Amino acid sequence: MNRTGFTTTIPLEILLAGDRIPVDLNNLFITGGKGLELVEHAEASGFPRNTCSWIKGIYSAAMESGIREMVAVTEGDCSNTRALMEVLSYSGIRVVPFAYPHDRNAAALRAEIEKLMAAFGVGWDEVSHAGERLEAIREKIRTVDRLTWEEDLVSGEENHYFQVASSDMNGSPDSYDAEIDRFISEARSRTPYRDRIRLAYIGVPPILEGLYPFLEFHGARVVFNETQRQFSMPYGIDDLVERYRAYTYPYDIFFRLADIEKELEKRRVDGVIHYVQSFCFRQIEDIIVRRRLHLPILTLEGDKPGTLDARTAIRIESFLELIGETR
Numbered sequence: 001m002n003r004t005g006f007t008t009t010i011p012l013e014i015l016l017a018g019d020r021i022p023v024d025l026n027n028l029f030i031t032g033g034k035g036l037e038l039v040e041h042a043e044a045s046g047f048p049r050n051t052c053s054w055i056k057g058i059y060s061a062a063m064e065s066g067i068r069e070m071v072a073v074t075e076g077d078c079s080n081t082r083a084l085m086e087v088l089s090y091s092g093i094r095v096v097p098f099a100y101p102h103d104r105n106a107a108a109l110r111a112e113i114e115k116l117m118a119a120f121g122v123g124w125d126e127v128s129h130a131g132e133r134l135e136a137i138r139e140k141i142r143t144v145d146r147l148t149w150e151e152d153l154v155s156g157e158e159n160h161y162f163q164v165a166s167s168d169m170n171g172s173p174d175s176y177d178a179e180i181d182r183f184i185s186e187a188r189s190r191t192p193y194r195d196r197i198r199l200a201y202i203g204v205p206p207i208l209e210g211l212y213p214f215l216e217f218h219g220a221r222v223v224f225n226e227t228q229r230q231f232s233m234p235y236g237i238d239d240l241v242e243r244y245r246a247y248t249y250p251y252d253i254f255f256r257l258a259d260i261e262k263e264l265e266k267r268r269v270d271g272v273i274h275y276v277q278s279f280c281f282r283q284i285e286d287i288i289v290r291r292r293l294h295l296p297i298l299t300l301e302g303d304k305p306g307t308l309d310a311r312t313a314i315r316i317e318s319f320l321e322l323i324g325e326t327r
Helices: 012-017 025-031 035-044 053-065 081-090 106-119 124-149 156-165 173-187 211-217 226-231 240-246 253-266 281-292 310-326
Strands: 002-006 020-024 069-075 094-099 197-203 220-225 271-277 297-302
Touching: 002 025, 002 053, 012 020, 012 106, 012 124, 020 025, 025 035, 025 053, 035 053, 053 081, 069 081, 081 094, 094 106, 106 240, 124 156, 124 173, 124 220, 124 240, 156 173, 156 197, 156 211, 156 220, 156 226, 197 226, 197 253, 197 310, 211 220, 211 310, 220 226, 226 253, 253 281, 271 281, 271 310, 281 297, 297 310
Parallel strands: 002 020, 002 069, 069 094, 197 220, 197 271, 271 297
Antiparallel strands: none
């Protein structure tokens, strides 16, 4: 089976129907233990310093992994992906474009999905069958999420891991499914967390290590990981087109905020951490986030991979103290 990379969440059902091993290049970049080295390699190859580190990490991860084909999301994610696609194509990698229509138009999204299906030689029957398999696993991820915010048995970092990993099912849906089963069984035997502060984490997943344990050491726990949860397709929708129309990440901030506001109330959140990546257009959306959400908000900016720095740690401590005082 060929390994097929992709730059952000795509209809995974199509890759599995086409007998591909899915590889989320973001996960390959950040979990390999040498993220900073990959960023520096991209800069040595000519990528500008003031380009998002995720783009540089994806480039180096793709080149180093030996992947020969990938899907690049050219609309609905990073605005630099088009140039990345061109560089990787020039390097000999087969690059298939995919775009989420900005207006969430169902006909346009169906056309994009069918072009992707044609690129991998599969039809609706095979894709629907793969979708049934994935939805059974996604239902278990929803259980992990519920055990996080409703029963207080799962940490913010564990919640983050299982939802982020759902973007490519760690390359093997069967192994990932078994891993979830083991985790759920173990988590249900735990004593519930007794947190002072319940937090939401919104924005792209962090490039910084150590955030979740640091929060829990100070009596706070993330009970809502916004974008990570979206990767897991938490909707229970059978229709493939509607499933990816419900997926909030590639669409505008107002569509995302409608989901965020609902989850903040349901999960009894006390404060919000909004993570933004340096040199990313989504930083500007922080203006709207702050005007719309009526909770304490801490905006954290990350650049290159690394551990939580002292300045960020102090800002987090002050934020948690503020929430504790207002409560």
